Amino acid sequence: MSELxxxxxEVILEHSKHPRNFRFPDxxxxxxxxxxxxxxxxxxxxxxxxxxxxIEDIGFQGxxxxxxxxxxxxxxxxxxxxxxxxxxxLFKAFHxxxxxxxxxxxxxxxxxxxxxxxxxxxxxxxxxxxxxWHTLEQALEGGAQPATTE
Numbered sequence: 001m002s003e004l005x006x007x008x009x010e011v012i013l014e015h016s017k018h019p020r021n022f023r024f025p026d027x028x029x030x031x032x033x034x035x036x037x038x039x040x041x042x043x044x045x046x047x048x049x050x051x052x053x054x055i056e057d058i059g060f061q062g063x064x065x066x067x068x069x070x071x072x073x074x075x076x077x078x079x080x081x082x083x084x085x086x087x088x089x090l091f092k093a094f095h096x097x098x099x100x101x102x103x104x105x106x107x108x109x110x111x112x113x114x115x116x117x118x119x120x121x122x123x124x125x126x127x128x129x130x131x132x133w134h135t136l137e138q139a140l141e142g143g144a145q146p147a148t149t150e
Contacts, residue, residue, distance in 0.1 A: 008118035015070035025057035032139030033146040072132035
């Protein structure tokens with residue numbers, strides 16, 4: 001378990017200091033706004049779905065804590081090329097892991113997202129880790145209201 005915790009800390013630090021896809025795709029077809037009122041994290045996520053229903057490009061901008069930024073960064077890497085249905089399934093699997101509902105994540109299903117299992121040890125940080133994912137869901141559903149972790 002110590003190895004997973006070390007990897008978790010390494011991934012969080014790397015992605016928070018050097019977030020991937022910290023930009024907006026141009027053009028984009030879907031936009032989501034997210035806000036975590038507990039800690040003030042805010043982000044905007046934009047993506048472009050291709051004619052085949054796959055995410056051709058995805059990016060985000062905003063400000064937030066290390067976990068929120070790292071989660072958004074890894075989300076953009078993992079979802080590139082996935083369909084909306086695959087994105088919804090990954091959100092469910094990710095949510096189950098960070099909330100502790102699935103203590104033994106399937107590394108084949110989650111890939112690098114499995115390191116976020118460490119968040120379940122810090123319940124106050126679950127909302128930080130899931131903000132980008134709630135924002136993704138809001139963008140894909142075309143909701144006009146910002147996504148919130150409340």
